[in-house]
Amino acid sequence: MFRQLPRTITAFGIGLAFCATALSAEGLVVSNWDGYMAPDAIDAFNEASGNSAELVLHGTNEEIMGKLIASKGKGYDVVFVSSPFAEVLHNLGLADELDHAKIPNIANLYDEATKLEHDPGNMFSVPYAWGTTGLCFRSDLLSETPDSWMDLLAPSDSVTGKTTMLATDRWLLAAGFLAKGYSVNETDEGKLGEVRELLIDAKKTLLAYDDTTFYAKLVSGEAELVHAWDGWCNYGIGENADIKYIIPTEGSDLWVDTMVILKSSENKDAAYAFVDFILDAKNHGWAAENILYKVPNEPAMAAVPADLIATFPNMGMTPDSLVGYEQLRDVGDATRAYSRIVSEIKAAN
Amino acid sequence: MTDRKSFYLMTPALAWLTGLMVIPCLLILALAFFRRGTYGGIEYTFTLENIGLVFDPLYASIFLKSASIAGLSALIAVIVGYAAAYAIAAAPAKRQPILLFFAVLPFWSNYLVRTYAWIVLLNREGLIASIVHSLGYEGELPRMLYTESAVVIGLVYNYLPFVILACYAPLSRLNPEIAEASRDLGGSGWTTFRRVTLPMTAPGIATGFVFVFVLSIGNFVTPALLGGGQFQMIGNLVYAQFLTANDWPFGAALSMFLIAIMMGLLTLQTFATERASGARQEDT
Numbered sequence: 001m002f003r004q005l006p007r008t009i010t011a012f013g014i015g016l017a018f019c020a021t022a023l024s025a026e027g028l029v030v031s032n033w034d035g036y037m038a039p040d041a042i043d044a045f046n047e048a049s050g051n052s053a054e055l056v057l058h059g060t061n062e063e064i065m066g067k068l069i070a071s072k073g074k075g076y077d078v079v080f081v082s083s084p085f086a087e088v089l090h091n092l093g094l095a096d097e098l099d100h101a102k103i104p105n106i107a108n109l110y111d112e113a114t115k116l117e118h119d120p121g122n123m124f125s126v127p128y129a130w131g132t133t134g135l136c137f138r139s140d141l142l143s144e145t146p147d148s149w150m151d152l153l154a155p156s157d158s159v160t161g162k163t164t165m166l167a168t169d170r171w172l173l174a175a176g177f178l179a180k181g182y183s184v185n186e187t188d189e190g191k192l193g194e195v196r197e198l199l200i201d202a203k204k205t206l207l208a209y210d211d212t213t214f215y216a217k218l219v220s221g222e223a224e225l226v227h228a229w230d231g232w233c234n235y236g237i238g239e240n241a242d243i244k245y246i247i248p249t250e251g252s253d254l255w256v257d258t259m260v261i262l263k264s265s266e267n268k269d270a271a272y273a274f275v276d277f278i279l280d281a282k283n284h285g286w287a288a289e290n291i292l293y294k295v296p297n298e299p300a301m302a303a304v305p306a307d308l309i310a311t312f313p314n315m316g317m318t319p320d321s322l323v324g325y326e327q328l329r330d331v332g333d334a335t336r337a338y339s340r341i342v343s344e345i346k347a348a349n
Numbered sequence: 350m351t352d353r354k355s356f357y358l359m360t361p362a363l364a365w366l367t368g369l370m371v372i373p374c375l376l377i378l379a380l381a382f383f384r385r386g387t388y389g390g391i392e393y394t395f396t397l398e399n400i401g402l403v404f405d406p407l408y409a410s411i412f413l414k415s416a417s418i419a420g421l422s423a424l425i426a427v428i429v430g431y432a433a434a435y436a437i438a439a440a441p442a443k444r445q446p447i448l449l450f451f452a453v454l455p456f457w458s459n460y461l462v463r464t465y466a467w468i469v470l471l472n473r474e475g476l477i478a479s480i481v482h483s484l485g486y487e488g489e490l491p492r493m494l495y496t497e498s499a500v501v502i503g504l505v506y507n508y509l510p511f512v513i514l515a516c517y518a519p520l521s522r523l524n525p526e527i528a529e530a531s532r533d534l535g536g537s538g539w540t541t542f543r544r545v546t547l548p549m550t551a552p553g554i555a556t557g558f559v560f561v562f563v564l565s566i567g568n569f570v571t572p573a574l575l576g577g578g579q580f581q582m583i584g585n586l587v588y589a590q591f592l593t594a595n596d597w598p599f600g601a602a603l604s605m606f607l608i609a610i611m612m613g614l615l616t617l618q619t620f621a622t623e624r625a626s627g628a629r630q631e632d633t
Contacts, residue, residue, distance in 0.1 A: 060592065062389075062592050062593045062594075062595055063592055065388075065389060065595060066389065066591070066595055066597075069386075069389055069390040069595075070390070088388045091388065092388055092390075161492060164577075167578045168593070169593060169594070203579065206577075206579065207473075207495055208495045208577025208578055208579060209577060209578030209579060210577070210578065220472070220474045221473075221474050222472050222473045222474050332387055333387055335389075336385075336594070336596065339589070339593070339594035339596065342589075343407060343408075343411070343581065343586065343589070346578070346579065346580075346581040346585075347407060347410060347411050347414070347581050
C-alpha cells in the first residue's frame with residue numbers, strides 16, 4: 001500500500017504535467033533551447049518529409065532533464081541537451097542506441113566529433129554545437145589583456161567590481177578547477193574545498209553572477225571582464241568590436257551540445273529523419289552563421305564566409321584545438337556535492 | 350443566505366483551490382519524504398534525511414538571511430506605507446480615491462518589468478549615475494545595483510501598495526471625534542497619535558508587515574535580478590533544488606518549512622486582528 005501510493009501520486013502528477021503534450025503527441029516532438037535553430041527549421045522539415053513535427057522549448061538542461069526523468073522520456077522524440085546530460089540519459093537507459101544507417105549525413109561530422117570523450121562513436125548522441133568557455137572582455141577599458149583565470153578570480157583593483165561569472169554550477173566550479181590546474185570533473189573532497197575557498201574570495205570582487213546578459217553588461221560598460229561561452233561573447237563582439245574573447249593559458253572546458261533520440265519515441269523514423277535533416281550542411285551551417293556557435297559539421301563550417309570568421313575569431317578555432325580541452329562529464333553522486341558547494345559560495349558574505 | 354445556497358456559491362472557488370492548489374502542494378510536500386535518485390529522479394523509499402538537512406547550518410543560515418532581508422523590507426515598507434496611508438486618510442474625502450489609485454498604480458504593470466526598471470535606474474551606467482555625472486560629478490559612485498540594499502529597495506517598492514491599502518482601511522474608518530476627544534482632554538498631537546491612533550490602527554500595520562514579510566521571504570526574482578545572484582534567499586535555494594540541482598525531495602523539504610513559516614505568521618496575524626477587533630467591540 002505504502003509503496004503503491006507514491007506511484008499513484010507520481011502518476012497523477014505526471015498525468016497533469018503531460019496531458020498537454022500527450023494530446024498533441026501524434027507528430028514528432030523536438031525539445032530545444034529557444035532560438036537555437038533556424039526559426040523555419042521545423043516547417044522546412046515538415047514540408048520536406050511530410051511529418052507534423054512540433055517544437056517545444058526548454059530553458060535549461062536541468063529543466064528538460066527533470067521532465068524526461070519524471071516521464072521516462074515519454075512525450076518527447078528528439079531532445080537537445082549538453083553532453084553530460086546526454087550521458088545521464090544514456091546511463092538511465094532513456095537514450096536510443098543510434099542506427100547510423102538512418103543518419104547518412106552523420107558523415108558530415110568532423111572526425112574529432114565522432115570520438116568525443118562522452119560518447120566515442122556517437123552511440124547515443126550526435127553533437128550539434130561545440131565550443132569553449134573563457135574570458136570575454138573590453139580591450140579598450142582593460143589596461144592589460146587578461147591571460148589567466150586568476151585575472152578573473154582575483155582581479156586587479158581597477159577591474160574589481162566589474163567582472164561577472166557564470167552562475168550554472170558546472171561552469172562556475174570549472175573556472176576554479178581550471179585556475180587550480182585540476183580536472184573540470186574533479187570530485188576529490190580536499191580539492192573541492194580549495195576551489196570553494198577560491199570562489200568565495202572571487203565572489204567579493206564580482207559585479208554579479210550572470211548566465212544570460214553578461215555580454216550586454218560588457219556592451220554597456222557596466223562590466224569589463226566576464227566569464228563567458230565563446231558563442232555568447234560573439235553577441236557582444238557583434239555590437240562592439242573592442243570586445244574580445246580569449247581562452248586563459250590554464251585552458252578551458254570543451255562543451256558540446258548534442259541531439260539525443262529517446263528510446264521511448266514512437267516516431268523513431270521521423271526522429272532519425274529530423275536528426276539527419278539538421279546534419280545537412282546547409283541546415284547545420286545556419287546555426288554557425290546565425291547563432292555564431294561553432295558546429296562540428298565539416299562542409300557546414302567550410303561554407304562559413306571568411307569575413308564572419310575575421311569578425312568573430314573564435315569561430316575559426318579548429319576541431320583539433322577544441323578536442324584538446326577536457327569535456328564536462330557526468331559526475332554522478334558528486335553532483336550533490338557540487339550543488340552544495342555552489343550554495344555555500346552564494347551564501348558566503 | 351441559506352447554508353445550502355452559500356455552499357453552492359462557494360463550491361467553484363473551493364474546487365478550484367483544492368484541485369489546483371491544495372492537492373498539487375501536498376504532492377510536492379510528499380516528495381520531501383523520499384530519496385533523490387542519483388540522476389535526479391525520485392526513489393520511493395521513506396527518509397527523513399531531507400527534513401534534517403534543512404537544519405544544516407548552511408541552509409539554516411540562508412533561512413535566517415532571508416528572514417532578516419524580509420524583516421527589514423517589511424519594517425521599511427510599514428514606516429513608509431503607514432505615513433502615506435495617514436496622509437491619504439487625512440486628505441479631503443474627494444481626493445482620497447485618486448491618491449489611492451496612484452498608490453496602487455504600479456500593481457497594474459508586470460512585476461518583472463518593475464524590477465527591471467530598477468536595474469535601469471541603479472546600474473553603474475544607469476539613469477541615476479548619468480544624471481549625477483551630467484551634474485558635474487566626476488568620481489565613481491558607490492555601487493548601488495547587485496547589493497543587499499538593492500534587493501531591499503526592490504522588495505519595499507514592489508510590496509508598498511499592500512501596506513498602504515492595509516493601513517488606509519483602519520485609518521479611514523477611524524472616527525475623527527475620538528482624536529478630538531483626546532485633544533480636548535489635553536493630549537498633544539503626538540500623544541494622540543501614539544496613544545489613540547496608532548493602537549487603533551495596529552491591526553492594519555500587522556497585516557501590512559506580515560504580508561510584506563511573507564511575500565519577501567519566499568521571493569526569488571528580486572534577489573536574482575537586483576542581487577546579481579550574489580544573495581541567495583530561500584526562494585532561490587528552492588528554485589535551484591527544483592531546476593538546477595534536480596533534488597526535488599530537498600526542494601520540497603525547504604518549501605515545507607517556508608510554507609509553515611508563512612502559515613504560522615498569517616495565523617498569528619489573523620488571531621491578533623480578531624482579538625483587536627473583539628477588544629474594540631467590548632470597549633464600545
